Amino acid sequence: MARTIAIRVVLGLLTLLGVSILIFAATEILPGDVATAVLGQGATPDTVRVFREELGLDRPAYIRYLEWLGGAVQGDFGVALTNKRDIVKTMSPKLFNTLFLAGYAALIAVPLAVGLGILAAIKEGKWIDRTANIVSLAAISMPEFFLGYLFIFFFAVQNRWFPSLATVYSSMPLDKRIYVVAMPAVCLTLLVTAHMLRMTRSSVLAIMSQPYIEMAFLKGLSRARVIFVHALPNAAGPIITVVALNLAYLIVGVVVIESVFVYPGIGQFMVDGVSKRDLPVVQACGLVFAAAFVILNTVADVLSILVNPRLRKPR
């Protein structure tokens, strides 16, 4: 089992390496180079030349990649092009904010979605299942910002229960922070819960159509007993994958939600970087997001190996 897990972790690291190459290579595929792309066509040859030297573009691509990766591993992403500040120093409080928001949402969403998903599967076809199905379909279809602005409209403008902007600062006490971040967190929760609920329901139902479940029913066991003792242990693997997939989705949802509530997180930081064409910032944020994504997926794989005895032996 240890070997299978080790292989999975190494694969995860390799993926991360591939991702870093891809993020770096994306800046190389341009016609011309980064300097001309960033400065635009109006730039004089002189400014382009100075900018190229500043970026170190006169050296071969693989050397620049190795330097960039080496720096990234040691926690050094260089300085931002626009304000010359150290990227890591600017990024770390924002990263903390984003993790706080995502963790907050996950803490509500995971138990809620898994619980409701299992409930919907148990009561398949009953009103609770249908309601969950329709509500979650509606929630999936809504763009993140629609939900966000609806929340602001009803809970911050019509009724002044929550602040419309989630402004946080580093010395903020925890209880106040929880209150201020509540609206974006609940928004994210709703979005992720819908996905997770539907996928949990269908993976439990997939197990329910197996022959051994029919056998358990034919033995005369109660529906609840069949589900909790026979179906759920086997559905655990798929459910864990579903949860991890959706936590990864949370990372993407964060970008838009942060923009709606003007929350000082890493998603906002990246969007700002893109609109200012600040490449080092965009690359650094991209790598952080991608790393979180790959790590979550690897953890999910390792967990599903742990809960499924059949996967513990290497093939």
Next chain:
Amino acid sequence: MRIFGHKPTITAWIGIVIVAGFLVIGIFAPWIAPYPEDRTFDDVGSYAPPSATMWLGTDQIGRDLLSRVIYGARTTIGIAFLTTVLSFAIGIVTGLWAVVGGKIVDQILSRLVDVMLSIPLLIFALIVLSLFGSLFQSVIGSLTVLICVIAVLDSTRVFRLSRSVAMNIVVLEYVEAARLRGEGTWWIIRREILPNALPPMISEFGLRFCFNFLFVAALSFLGLGVQPPLADWGGMVKENAKALGVGGMAPLWPAAAIALMTIGVNLIVDWILSINARPSGASAEM
């Protein structure tokens, strides 16, 4: 009434009506919209409340919001549709190529797609869009970049599906028979594999459309998609966001249009899926 030999359910009808309605509005926008999309009404001012002449009021610089929503249907749905078509063209061609092109081609394409899929699409799109900034100075340039970037990224998912569908078809007897008859690779792809691979791709088309539609809207909302003079739903939400602070509802209308359109397509896709009897619930995945 029957469509493709099947009777739509009630929910499917609701979806069809919504989607058809938006398509008509989008195609005939200049005739339906009461005012041009870029006409500002200085006498009415910005964020005017709904009135008899302007049903949804005005936006942040005093343009008629209803007309903007109607023109936005054309831009947003049109871009999402073009993107999905392009993404399917790329995805199906590369997917089939991976299947018939031999082991090395398959390995290279599949591993590349694996790595691309391990970055969230939005993040990847943000990285790539930051590079094409200089092209954003013209409307055509920015739209081309937007459509191409999303199509290429989205085609990775189409690649996965078309590859796995085609994998199951290549091993069937009639493909073998065609090969033994001495038919060329291209002929086999076109006459034997493609017609049999298409049915499962139809519902996928709906799902990918929904995804691309929300994706374009999200990018425009972040200010990185469709650029200002054009009316599009995602961008309109962003432009009008401040109206909420003064008690207006301006950003909610285009956002509601996005939600309604997605629900409509999802309802149709659910119906098609139930015909093909594939397990549902995984619809509208990221």
